[in-house]
Amino acid sequence: MNWLERQVHSQPDAVALYFEESSWTWAQLEIRVRRMAAALTHSVQVAGGIRGARIATLMHSSPDYIVTILAVQWAGATLVPINTRLTAREISWMLNNIEADLLVLDHQTAERFYDSADATLDLQTTRFVQVEELTFSLDVEPADFRAREAALIMYTSGTTGLPKPVELSWENVASSAFASAVVLGLEARDNWLCALPLFHIGGLSIVFRCLIYGIPLTLLEKFDEQRVADAIIKHNITLASFVPTMLHRLRGILPEVNHLRAVLLGGGPAPKELVEWAWESGIPVFQTYGLTEAGSQVTTMPPKRALEKIGSAGIAVFGADVQVRRLNMSLAAPNEPGHIWIRGSMVMRGYLGRATENERRFDGSWFDTGDFGYLDDDQFLWVLSRRDDLIITGGENVYPAEVENVILAFEGVDQAAVFGQEDGTWGELVCVALVAKDGVELDLEALEAHCRKNLAGFKVPRRWLVLEELPQTSSGKVRRHELKKL
Numbered sequence: 001m002n003w004l005e006r007q008v009h010s011q012p013d014a015v016a017l018y019f020e021e022s023s024w025t026w027a028q029l030e031i032r033v034r035r036m037a038a039a040l041t042h043s044v045q046v047a048g049g050i051r052g053a054r055i056a057t058l059m060h061s062s063p064d065y066i067v068t069i070l071a072v073q074w075a076g077a078t079l080v081p082i083n084t085r086l087t088a089r090e091i092s093w094m095l096n097n098i099e100a101d102l103l104v105l106d107h108q109t110a111e112r113f114y115d116s117a118d119a120t121l122d123l124q125t126t127r128f129v130q131v132e133e134l135t136f137s138l139d140v141e142p143a144d145f146r147a148r149e150a151a152l153i154m155y156t157s158g159t160t161g162l163p164k165p166v167e168l169s170w171e172n173v174a175s176s177a178f179a180s181a182v183v184l185g186l187e188a189r190d191n192w193l194c195a196l197p198l199f200h201i202g203g204l205s206i207v208f209r210c211l212i213y214g215i216p217l218t219l220l221e222k223f224d225e226q227r228v229a230d231a232i233i234k235h236n237i238t239l240a241s242f243v244p245t246m247l248h249r250l251r252g253i254l255p256e257v258n259h260l261r262a263v264l265l266g267g268g269p270a271p272k273e274l275v276e277w278a279w280e281s282g283i284p285v286f287q288t289y290g291l292t293e294a295g296s297q298v299t300t301m302p303p304k305r306a307l308e309k310i311g312s313a314g315i316a317v318f319g320a321d322v323q324v325r326r327l328n329m330s331l332a333a334p335n336e337p338g339h340i341w342i343r344g345s346m347v348m349r350g351y352l353g354r355a356t357e358n359e360r361r362f363d364g365s366w367f368d369t370g371d372f373g374y375l376d377d378d379q380f381l382w383v384l385s386r387r388d389d390l391i392i393t394g395g396e397n398v399y400p401a402e403v404e405n406v407i408l409a410f411e412g413v414d415q416a417a418v419f420g421q422e423d424g425t426w427g428e429l430v431c432v433a434l435v436a437k438d439g440v441e442l443d444l445e446a447l448e449a450h451c452r453k454n455l456a457g458f459k460v461p462r463r464w465l466v467l468e469e470l471p472q473t474s475s476g477k478v479r480r481h482e483l484k485k486l
Helices: 003-010 026-043 063-075 088-098 107-114 170-184 201-213 225-234 244-249 272-280 355-361 400-408 444-454
Strands: 015-019 022-025 054-058 078-081 102-105 127-130 150-156 164-169 192-194 217-219 239-242 262-265 285-291 296-300 320-325 338-344 366-375 381-385 391-393 396-398 413-423 427-436 463-466
Touching (some): 003 026, 003 063, 015 063, 063 078, 063 217, 102 107, 150 170, 164 170, 192 225, 201 217, 201 296, 244 262, 244 272, 272 285, 320 366, 355 366, 391 413, 391 427, 444 463
Parallel strands (some): 078 150, 192 239, 262 285
Antiparallel strands (some): 015 022, 338 366, 413 427
């Protein structure tokens, strides 16, 4: 019995989903999911049928997206959520790389990628359908639920500039949800607000938590300060998840209500001042640390220690272990910075088709996150850097190498170093320092246009510096920390 079936059997008439002015019970949701699963089964034309097929979604947050997510599980397939902010080049590479069987679009993405000659997807093996045009006249019985089968393939950025496909099983997903419940507890009145994109693990994990817990999900199409505030009041929201940029935008708007019992704050370190403001305003903020490779949360701040440990990402959630190691792999002492390693039932089985990377990142069951931080005397994790050169802007991860590769393909650019600069609104701004080839005067407007054509908007640099040379170490590495001072 899958998770949706369990809720239908136990509470068919309870509300499962709120969206704008509409709502759906678990029983109503099941009817739509059955029909969607049948439509997807008909659309997937591969040997062996839909079981294990890779179904990609390129959709904006909506009830149709929720139904599609649940229908993929219902049919026994594997979900591949794709970021709608990426370019056709980036999306095509991702889908071709994993040989996705089907791509489900909504009317917005279909218009963008198939009605525009400049943004057409170049897919090798992937068929595509538009969700609004699917036929829902039939339904299908659920596939046998197998916990260790692949549930999700989600791309995360790579330091080489190529995204890496993270493969998570249903067991990973369930372990993450159970671990979160142990920290936060569950109450009959709970209602979780999701304003995060469903193509990110942060948003998608909320869907599965609500499904497993049997609590309502209040979904917003996108983040909007006033709509978030209105939804919190209208639906008596008890749980919400934001990145620091979102919380910053809610200052002066988010109401003080007694029913909001936990706001999880992830997506990168949050300014201490922001967290202090939240608590002073009656907003119970609990910082977390998570990553796609672990199905979301690895550590969470225990509610009773939140004010005492402002700035910390909390302690390891149930079923997870955290270590901080030195470069020689020995354990760091308390309060000694080092590399963060994790293990647990929520940690992925590995990067799909990346044997060398998996061998490098795993030490037995321990996974090297690549992130930098320390554990204090009480085993609370303090994250110092999400990765050596990683830029986190508005909750989105940007790796310099990927942006640099696009910039260096532009005629006249000799060297490029992408780095982040602290920003009160976005967390960090993407910046780049350039060195032109001899005798070349760079056309920065044309270069920016080149970037916008080949990169998602959040990856395009906001600040451009043209230098005679880049500061380097004796080994030839760019001193990015010096660029941040310019």
